[in-house]
Amino acid sequence: MAPEGERATEAAAERSSGKPETTASERVHAGRAMRENDVVLLEMNDGERATFATLRAGKVIDLGKRARAPAEAFLGAPFGSMYEARHNTGEVERIGATTEVINEETDDEEAFAAPLADERSNKNVPNTEHGAQTLTDSEIAALKREFTGEEMVEIIAAYSKTFEEKTAFAQEKYKARKLKKHMTKILARFPSPRVVCEQYFYENPSKTSYMRFDSLSMLMNMANVGAHGQTLVLETCGGLVLGSIMHRMGGFGRICNGFVGTNPTGMEVVQNMNFDPTHYDSVRHASLSGLIEARQKGAVEADTTRAKSMETTEPSTAEKKERVYMKMKFANDGDMSDFTQHGFSSLVIASLSVEPKAVLEQLLPLCASSASFAVWFNASQPLAEAYYYLRNSNLAVNLSLVEPFLRSQQVLPGRTHPVMTTDAGSGGFILSGTYVGGVNTNTPIEANKKPKREENS
Amino acid sequence: MSHVRGTMLYASPAPETDRERLIRENDLVVVVEGFNAAVAQRIRIGETFVSRHGRFPHAALVGVAFGTKIRASDGRGFVHVCAPTPELWTKVLAHRTQILYAPDIALVSAEMELRPGSTVLESGTGSGSLTHALARCVAPTGKVWTFEFNETRVKAAEEEFRANGIDEVTTVTHRDIERDGFPEELASTADAVFLDLPGPQKCVASVARSLRPNGVLCTFSPCIEQVHKTIVEMKKHGFADIKTVELLGRHYDVEGRCLQTDLSAPLSKETKGGWRKDQKRPRDGATEDSASTLTETVVAHPQQRLQSHTAYLTFARLIPAPENWTETLAERAKTSESGNEEVLKRAAEFLAKRRGTKKRYRPQSDAPKQPSKHVISNPDDYSD
């Protein structure tokens, strides 16, 4: 993915400057055609392998397994199109979803082969009488990574104990079924946040701090990220969280990408999401210390010119190379006063490098009263400490600390069970709540006596 | 520009000029008692919210900022008055049916790849818990079409959507979706469809007509049998990329516990409980009291009450078929040559390497005749 990713970066940089404005309905990707310079995630055989590719005329994309395709094979077709790699030519051909009669699988010998990833449980193979296939599921899966559909059909037939005994008609039916199951299919996915998050999670998780998709989705919802909000984000997940917010807000409202130190860094992932200029226009970079300072000053005098010194640090040449953030503007005086006087409606924090309690202590005051916030971390303790602090200092209500527990289910006739996988670890923890520290306690005028006693909960 | 507002959605079509939006009559506020118990209140001058924390006349809430801590008029306690959000609404809404909760709602919204401008169809509307979150995702330029066959629920939902200000982007319609499918007028308009119905499998054909290419169908079914039937239908109607997941939100309680470190002293009043947090938090403005001399450990422990299953969420994508495409699998299988020695040899070598044995490839013809189907072979044969 790395070299491909780099190329994607360049293409995306070129793109954002030159593309015409898109209409609201065009922003929605479903049914949208793949266009020149779009990024597409080419996923082979339900996730067996996947790569990002930038579609540029004349470019040949290597899909692995000796399959290659020129970008033209994809251009013009809608995102979500399916392709088959034919081994005899190495080229891809667009196909539809193969209609499948699932009942046929019940008499499928493979259905009773040794279950995947747990070869110790051979004793429990339901009925070895049906075990006509001498290859295990995991062997078949491994072979599939090396051989194309038609080759797989031959191999599977050769290792079947019963294939030779079948009638010619039955052999044909058997081969058709196997071909459908094992042909090399390529799905051209639109790089939505969910698709991009999963791709990094499985292929290059350190880049996105092991952010899992269910956690990312909860961050968006618990922080109430939506169009026309004003969102402050602090993330070190490669731009995945920022991109997810851009997607949710659709270019409506404002996003402040708050950075630690002097310059924004690490936002390459945003490049892979096919955003149009309106999305980039809704983002402003601002140094967090600059924001904090501007707010403190703003409280005394509405003059924000002094904040300027904080935001105009010249990016170094090395950082200039990272094209993404150049596509988004730094906050100017007007933005800074908007942010600080008005306050943020949502705060999202996703970084394993900063201390949640300290960060919340400093950033919550930048929020409007009653703003929603959500913080992700991969360990519970720092979030528990932050939770305890916020509750005891009356800074937040509706506090919740949640660990999403996600389990995939294999659904097949007679073989339904949770997917056996070693990727079932934790997706991290999410602390969320409503900020209430921005306003003073209000005593109703109707209060006819002084409060005697106050209960905190 | 952006607005921080006291409305359910920031993206309401009427531009808000009052940037310091304060609570007004008819606003929906979420009253938070203590730290987590929430109740919805529609502000009506003359009404009073009464709880164990005291009396809170609505008139006293008008003109204060959202998030303000309000003392009871009888001085007993306080509450916070928060601006509504879809997540808070899910906590406070009137249950007319089973509802979806925050973790499932979050996953569904994101898996359906919703964004401003998307069109989404939902059935049944139920209590509208999911609908509010869907509206937030697609506003201001998208649309939620939600269908419910229970007329009373349709009426109730309609009123709530209007009162909560999501009606600009949400339309609820009385319709039996399992029997009649989605309206033909919506054919090929939907970016996503969500089904929380007893028989989702009956609707798949109609969903396939309603979705745009690459659209996502999500079904929410408590029983695996429903999932099974639905997947069969999905595969028949051009869906692929099918997956089924369960998501649970494991909620943690956070407490400061008094844990004794001195093994010679008897357990004190504070430490004996072991479980309860006995230390009083310092009150607002009050100075720390003597209890704070005890060592306090902040712990997060999973709540004892955990919902162990909500439903299976199944996601599938409608694959756009190329024009005039027909399946040719059967023909290809007929014409495919078999016994390609080169391929079989490579496969055998690959397998031998993987199994780590010295087993060599034997051409099929030389292989011993397979035992009869009725002989039970040794299961361990699989793992050689």
Ligand SMILES: C[S@@+](CC[C@H](N)C(=O)[O-])C[C@H]1O[C@@H](n2cnc3c(N)ncnc32)[C@H](O)[C@@H]1O
């Ligand atoms: C479990 S509830 C949905 C809850 C909803 N997802 C929420 O979060 O509030 C299921 C709803 O589907 C409705 N329903 C059942 N069968 C239906 C049908 N054939 N057409 C339309 N609605 C139906 C029921 O009346 C019920 O209100």
